[in-house]
Amino acid sequence: MILIAALGNDRVIGSGDGMPWDVPEEYEHFLSLIEGQSVLMGRRSWEIFGGDLTSAHNIVISRSVRRLMGAKVAHSLGEAMELGRSYGKTLFCAGGAGVYAQALPHADAMYLSFIKGEFSGDAYFPQYDDADWIIDMRVDHPRFEYVVFRRQAAA
Numbered sequence: 001m002i003l004i005a006a007l008g009n010d011r012v013i014g015s016g017d018g019m020p021w022d023v024p025e026e027y028e029h030f031l032s033l034i035e036g037q038s039v040l041m042g043r044r045s046w047e048i049f050g051g052d053l054t055s056a057h058n059i060v061i062s063r064s065v066r067r068l069m070g071a072k073v074a075h076s077l078g079e080a081m082e083l084g085r086s087y088g089k090t091l092f093c094a095g096g097a098g099v100y101a102q103a104l105p106h107a108d109a110m111y112l113s114f115i116k117g118e119f120s121g122d123a124y125f126p127q128y129d130d131a132d133w134i135i136d137m138r139v140d141h142p143r144f145e146y147v148v149f150r151r152q153a154a155a
């Protein structure tokens with residue numbers, strides 16, 4: 001599973017019902033990466049971004065919702081990951097904060113966009129240990145830097 005996220009300074013990812021920045025080219029980049037693949041996300045993120053997704057399969061984790069148009073509902077991260085893997089596509093975890101934190105130990109890779117500038121918010125990407133990850137690719141864009149991390153093989 002791949003965690004895909006856009007991070008500001010101090011790992012901020014969200015502010016209220018949205019992102020703390022307006023960088024449409026980064027959002028387009030996100031939508032191009034998930035196109036035709038499988039995405040799992042928390043119920044709040046689905047309410048914010050669900051309508052935009054270009055993925056072929058969407059899985060929403062919720063304890064409160066039973067059915068959704070355009071997504072399968074799973075009641076735990078484990079159930080969501082099992083369903084996601086059953087589709088045979090690349091499985092992305094697209095947030096939000098609580099779901100990234102639960103999914104981090106299960107991730108093989110992270111596709112992170114580091115947004116340039118200073119932002120404040122109330123939702124954060126979990127702290128990760130740099131020693132666990134190898135940087136596979138780094139691409140600089142005018143308003144963000146895109147970095148691909150692969151999990152370091154266990155010694």
Ligand SMILES: NC(=O)c1ccc[n+]([C@@H]2O[C@H](COP(=O)([O-])OP(=O)(O)OC[C@H]3O[C@@H](n4cnc5c(N)ncnc54)[C@H](OP(=O)(O)O)[C@@H]3O)[C@@H](O)[C@H]2O)c1
Nearest residue numbers: 005006013014018042043044045062063064095096097098
């Ligand atoms: N920058 C980025 O790349 C990015 C990406 C995604 C989101 N965000 C930001 O993140 C924020 C939203 O994140 P959030 O943490 O508040 O919400 P979230 O993770 O999107 O959704 C939280 C909800 O997911 C469900 N959930 C979480 N863990 C569960 C579990 N183990 N079992 C069952 N259900 C579970 C619960 O839904 P129920 O309440 O229905 O039970 C919970 O209320 C927003 O600010 C958004 O803009 C940023």
